[in-house]
Amino acid sequence: MQTDAFHVFDTTLRDGAQREGISYSVADKLAVARLLDQVGVGFIEGGWPGAMPKDSEFFARAADGELILKNAILSAFGATRRAGVAVEDDAQVQALLDSRAQVITLVAKSDVAHVELALRTTPEENLAMVHDTVAFLRAHDRRVFIDCEHFFDGYQRDSGYGVAVLEAAAAAGASVGVLCDTNGGMLPVGVRDIVVDVAARTSLRLGIHTQNDTGCAVANTFAAVDAGATHVQGTANGYGERAGNADLFAVIGGLVTKMGLDVLPDGALAEMSRVSHAIAEIANLAPDTHQAYVGTSSFxxxxxxxxxxxxxxxxxxxxxxxxxxxxxxxxxxxxxxxxxxxxxxxxxxxxxxxxxxxxxxxxxxxxxxxxxxxxxxxxxxxxxxxxxxxxxxxxxAVAELFTVESYRVIIDRREDGTLVSEATVKVHANGTRVISTEEGNGPVNALDRALRSALQTVYPQLRNFELSDYKVRILAGRAGTDAVTRVLVETSQTPNATAANPVSWTTVGVHGNVIEASWLALHDAVRYGLLHETR
Known part of the structure; x- marks a missing residue:
């Protein structure tokens, strides 16, 4: 388990889930939590029980044994008691206890403008809300972190009020005060100056939570650590609302390899790339190929x-x-x-x-x-x-496993508006001339099927190949339909394939005729697949 000297706190399942286009099921959340545990984070924020039914179910299933964590501690997120309501009567606070999470992360307003305009209460009542809720949870043996929402914006309006919120939480027994750049508008130099000042004025351990609206979330996190923060929050792949959160993988990479901080269990850093891509798959998002440390293009x-x-x-x-x-x-x-x-x-x-x-x-x-x-x-x-x-x-050299005599593609638009693509391929393989005609949902699909059908009598392993992706790009230089096209074809082995060779491979074709460009890519795809099946 991660030592308490420095906290790596993940909020992929709560703040990261606010990204447009992400909607985790409970099973997804459990799978993501297991992956995050494998990369060695110290805390995983599972969501907001009581406010979100899926999050309540997640915590219930986790507590009942469906989530076994080796490195991380599960944290529940929630708010302080409502203004004018006794903490023991606040259903949302009770839901935090019911989650059975041993760590509770409370969001609290630390900007006077938000206290008065959003909460519609007084600065004094807000401090009481913080103190009462932390004290109540501590009395029930919960460890409490306080997320000071809009801290940096509030500091620039009133540099003392956010510190007062931190001190109220500390007096009630909170473990960490997290300074949140909720609107994501800060730059590193400003973050560092404020954290240095706040650290000198509060007794509470400081953390940092940054949004990426200026493109500086990771840099702002490092600036805060340099200024004394020993608790960092972020999300896998930087997922989050608007421009996202600090990418936790870039943060971890920098903390370990650049700042020399031992924040992960032995061997966990090498799991980052795998975990990053696996979480992207669960979120149904394409991995960012240019992502720092873990992107396929980053080296x-x-x-x-x-x-x-x-x-x-x-x-x-x-x-x-x-x-x-x-x-x-x-x-x-x-x-x-x-x-x-x-x-x-x-x-x-x-x-x-x-x-x-x-x-x-x-x-x-x-x-x-x-x-x-x-x-x-x-x-x-x-x-x-x-x-x-x-x-x-x-x-x-690639053996001449087959030669192509000719191919032909016909597209038939029928009276009812349906389109039928038909391809005929004539090949020579193993001393035999084979003619095959196949239909497809388009000319390229028909060509692919006809070529593989013609060759399967000689090379039955072709049954294990399938066209899995097809991309066409119009190249600059000529206008409109007279342009040169580039085609990329990805071919994959179907699950019943047994040969120990590449799972998928990509080939390219270029020509002024899109069908010929596609054919060149398909021809290479079959040659390459047979090469690795027969060598």
Whole structure:
């Protein structure tokens, strides 16, 4: 379990769930909590019991044994008692006790303007609400953290009132006072100055909770830690309302690798990339490929100059070893590629060309010529590997497993408005000429089905392949329907596949005719899949 010297507090299931487009089921919340525990956070805020039925169910199921945490402590979120209501009579406060969470995070107003305009009460009554609620929960043996909402905005109007809220909470037994940049409008220098001042004026341990409306949530968190905060709050992948919250993975990465703070259990940091992507899948959001530390592009190198240096020593262009955070380095092959890029990328793909300088020179030449015509291998490793193997020749070359005689696609629009796409493919494989005709929900689907149908008699493993994604991009240079198109095709193995080879692969095709561009990508997809099935 995380030591009490420094707190990493996750609020993905409460504040992060306020992001537009996210709606966790109770099962989702339990799954996310298990993942967060694996990355080693100290506290997981599960939601607001009593205010949200799903959150009440989550806490009930967690307490009944469905959530076993090894590293984290579960926290429930709620508000102080209502103005003019005795704390023991406040149903919302009682729901916090009923949640059976051992840590309660209370939100309290710390800005006089919000006290008077939103709560419609007096500053004095608000202080009493804070004190009474904390004392009540402490009397029931709950640990209490106080989230001081709008603290930084309030400080700039009245620098003393927020401190008074902190002191009221401390006097009643709260453990931590969290300074919240609720509107997300602060910059790091302002955060640091305020935290330094507040730390000198209160006896309560300080925490920080930042929103990302200025793009500074992570930086603001580090500024607060530098000023003395020892409790940080954030969300997985920075999820949250508006522009989001501080990305907890970037915060953890910085605390451990840059500030030298031992805030996670041994081995947990290397789980960050996996957990980040798994939580994105549960939230039904595409992972941010350019996310710090955990994004698939965060250690990707494109320029030939970078690759030359990385070939000598990877640390020259990486701020840390990607494996530390469970990530990996990638070399991107583009028109900016030089010899070092090709050598590093080929090694990554298991096709080492370092001993064949003439092949490297030829591949560099081909890449630059093709990219000038619209080809892009940056996201199509499978097509690049085929290009490499074709250039190498000999035993490394892709065997001529089949040849294509011709293909034809017909689109029939019928009187009732329905569209039928039909493709005929003629191939030669294993000394046999095969003709196959298939229908599909579009011309590319029909072509894909016809090609695989024609080859399945010779290569039955093709039944395990399926087209899983298809992207078309119109390239600049020509207008309208006369434009050159680039097609990316992702092919996957179906669940019944047994071969130990890539789960999915991406190929590229470029042509002025979108059908031909699609065909080129499909042809590479089948070649690549058969290559790894038959080697």
């Amino acid at each position: 990707a190198h494109k320029a030939g100059l970078h690759a030359s240096a990385i070939k000598v020593k990877p640390e020259l262009y990486n701020h840390l070893d990607p494996a530390v955070v469970g990530n990996s380095q990638r070399i991107l092959v583009t028109e900016m590629a030089g010899r070092a890029s090709i050598e590093l990328k080929s090694r990554e793909l298991g096709v080492d060309v370092a001993s064949r300088p003439e092949v490297v020179a030829e591949v560099v030449h081909q890449i630059k010529e093709r990219e000038a015509s619209g080809w892009s291998y940056e996201a199509a490793d499978a097509s690049f590997e085929l290009l490499l193997r074709d250039a190498l020749g000999g035993e490394d």
